[in-house]
Amino acid sequence: MISIMRKSTDECLLCQANAANKTNSHILPRFISTGFFGAKGAQRRGFAFNGENELSLKPRAVQDSPKENYILCDECEYYFSLLETASAPSLKFWKAKVASGKFKKTNIKSYLKVVEMATPNPVIMRLLVYSMFWRATVSSLEIFQDYVLDPGLTESLRSTLLEFKALTNSDLDANLKARNITMHPYTIITAESYKDETANVLAAINSGNPASLNVDKFGFILFKAEGDISEQVMADFSNAKLNENQIMVVSEHLWEEVMVRRPLEMVAQQARKNLSNPK
Secondary structure: OOOOOOOOOOEOOOOOOOEOOOOOEEOOOHHHOOHHHOOOOOOOOEEEOOOOOOOOOOOEEEOOOOEEOOOOOHHHHHHHHHHHHHHHHHHHOHHHHHHOOOOEEEEEEOOEEEEEOOOOOHHHHHHHHHHHHHHHHHOOOHHHOOOOOOHHHHHHHHHHHHHOOOOOHHHHHHHHHHOOOOOOOEEEEEEOOOOOHHHOEEEOOOOOOOEEEEEEOEEEEEOOOHHHOOOHHHHHHOEOOOOOOEEEEEOHHHHHHHHHHHHHHHHHHHHHHHHHOOO
16 A cells, blocks of 8 residues: 555545544554553563565564554544443453353363453444454555555445444444444454563554454454355354354464464565565
8 A cells, every 4th residue: 555644634534524633543452452562661662564674674663553643533533432442341351251250261172262252242343353454454554555455345344334333332332233234254363371472463464365463462364254264263263143252262382373473474574575576
């Protein structure tokens, strides 16, 4: 995606009606995208990678998750905040909710467990996930510049998000009862524990089908349709049905191999490709 300097008078990319006057919109929800910076009170710093120049230049240090100006209006930003507020406790404190009996955890394999979340409403969690993938693909920030979802999927996400737009929790509840959501299966992956919590990554590398986002302690995978899920484990434990609201919890070793090392290897491969074939 070509980087475009947007203005406060430009059209909101979600509603396409109001002026995009909101500044510092987080592309990925802050409540799940800043843990790898380190503990509060200490020096908090991470590094931005996009596969363009990592082998020739020092990675750029960052102290917050990616933010962008003038992509949303105040109303659409607030709508997203409703989704985030409703979903945050379940993602941040899923272990405590399992321990208290509010969430159910099932052992599948030695390296895999599945947590069934009782809250929030499954449609709210689905909308939150849709919003992350949509925000990533419309962003012109450097970290997302090559993250381009299929245009049909991008518009489906936008129109679905807009259909449920609300400015109060009561209006959101009313929309949930009155409207049917377009289904794109998605998977949430996290780990029981981490070798090094500050070694987790923010990565938007694969925008194909399925598309993926690595967001600190969580991985998100989005499929265009249920028929696109080729692996049985994904078919069994993704959220392909309306009322499904579950998280795959993998072992520390599997998380390190798949969700930390593999994205960094993919970034390095892209950087080598770009150095050998400069634009």
